[in-house]
Amino acid sequence: MNEFINFDEISREKWQNLYKTSIPPLTHEELESIRSLNDEISLQDVQDVYLPLVHLLRLYKKNREDMSFSKGLFLQKIVKTPPLIIGISGSVAVGKSTTARLVQLLLSRAFPKLSVELVTTDGFLRTTADLKAQGILDRKGFPESYDMEALIEFLYRVKNGETCELPIYSHEIYDILPDQVQIIDRPDILIVEGINVLQNPQNQMLYISDFYDFSIYVDADEKLIEKWYLERFDSLLKLAKSDEANFYHQFTKMPTDEVVKLAKETWASVNRVNLREYIEPTRNRAEIILHKTEKHYVDKIYLKKF
Numbered sequence: 001m002n003e004f005i006n007f008d009e010i011s012r013e014k015w016q017n018l019y020k021t022s023i024p025p026l027t028h029e030e031l032e033s034i035r036s037l038n039d040e041i042s043l044q045d046v047q048d049v050y051l052p053l054v055h056l057l058r059l060y061k062k063n064r065e066d067m068s069f070s071k072g073l074f075l076q077k078i079v080k081t082p083p084l085i086i087g088i089s090g091s092v093a094v095g096k097s098t099t100a101r102l103v104q105l106l107l108s109r110a111f112p113k114l115s116v117e118l119v120t121t122d123g124f125l126r127t128t129a130d131l132k133a134q135g136i137l138d139r140k141g142f143p144e145s146y147d148m149e150a151l152i153e154f155l156y157r158v159k160n161g162e163t164c165e166l167p168i169y170s171h172e173i174y175d176i177l178p179d180q181v182q183i184i185d186r187p188d189i190l191i192v193e194g195i196n197v198l199q200n201p202q203n204q205m206l207y208i209s210d211f212y213d214f215s216i217y218v219d220a221d222e223k224l225i226e227k228w229y230l231e232r233f234d235s236l237l238k239l240a241k242s243d244e245a246n247f248y249h250q251f252t253k254m255p256t257d258e259v260v261k262l263a264k265e266t267w268a269s270v271n272r273v274n275l276r277e278y279i280e281p282t283r284n285r286a287e288i289i290l291h292k293t294e295k296h297y298v299d300k301i302y303l304k305k306f
């Protein structure tokens with residue numbers, strides 16, 4: 001059966017015209033904050049793709065609030081609308097965190113009075129010491145390397161209106177930061193970004209997917225994602241050059257061709273396998289799929305029909 005049978009395929013040209021008239025253009029300040037987020041982001045993409053996406057998110061938000069209100073009437077009690085949770089998934093290096101930060105920025109602009117928080121599921125990776133003890137350090141990113149129970153409990157508590165803490169993962173030290181936590185204090189909207197956002201582990205009492213009000217899968221051809229992975233590896237190396245504490249510092253001492261070989265091998269033996277076996281199979285669970293081509297240009301959008 002066609003994986004996309006349940007989706008409407010919308011070309012960029014069609015998508016960009018869906019909400020155009022009602023969206024005010026970005027101000028100079030807003031453009032600057034997008035640039036400081038990632039100066040590679042195309043502002044045309046923001047205008048054509050991401051602003052209409054935020055407009056669609058408004059509809060889902062309104063719908064959730066109406067439902068919550070009606071449920072309250074039925075139950076004859078005051079039911080506070082739970083925070084809206086948006087999941088963002090896709091391969092390692094496809095651009096999830098960049099998309100997530102952009103959506104956070106645009107949602108804060110659309111709802112200036114609401115708090116919009118962002119977490120990444122990397123925080124629920126087991127520590128390097130734990131992974132080593134279990135002999136699965138080379139499985140970082142695979143389902144068994146995450147504490148999914150803790151992630152699901154975290155989402156439950158956020159939905160339930162509780163203030164929560166979560167660990168922080170650092171790409172620089174390639175591990176969970178030992179003495180720091182991120183505090184999520186009852187936001188109105190929470191964005192959850194990570195490769196495992198749409199993975200439902202077995203034997204859990206709660207389903208992770210039950211907590212999302214909207215979900216996005218960022219998609220691209222595998223070869224392109226590899227290219228982006230290698231480019232990011234290179235940027236991480238540049239940042240690590242003069243920082244001995246950085247995990248990537250060790251690679252800055254190696255000859256370039258060896259480093260490239262190592263990054264290619266890591267892509268092929270870890271991240272690509274993970275994409276094929278565990279990430280891409282969750283693609284059609286998303287409410288929307290953003291399909292990117294060269295230079296992160298979004299050419300197609302798939303929106304779930306029902």
Ligand SMILES: Nc1ncnc2c1ncn2[C@@H]1O[C@H](COP(=O)(O)OP(=O)(O)O)[C@@H](O)[C@H]1O
Pocket residue numbers: 038040041042090091092093094095096097098099228229231232235295296
């Ligand atoms: N929309 C975009 N425009 C330009 N570059 C992007 C975009 N999204 C991601 N990138 C670049 O692609 C690489 C991977 O993106 P990142 O957001 O770190 O991926 P992920 O969180 O999925 O691992 C980074 O080097 C980032 O700068």
Ligand SMILES: CC(C)(COP(=O)(O)O)[C@@H](O)C(=O)NCCC(=O)O
Pocket residue numbers: 091092093096122140141142194195266270271
């Ligand atoms: C921490 C990650 C699992 C998560 O990925 P992200 O999408 O944030 O890049 C990944 O970046 C990773 O470290 N993978 C293991 C193999 C590698 O070093 O690329």
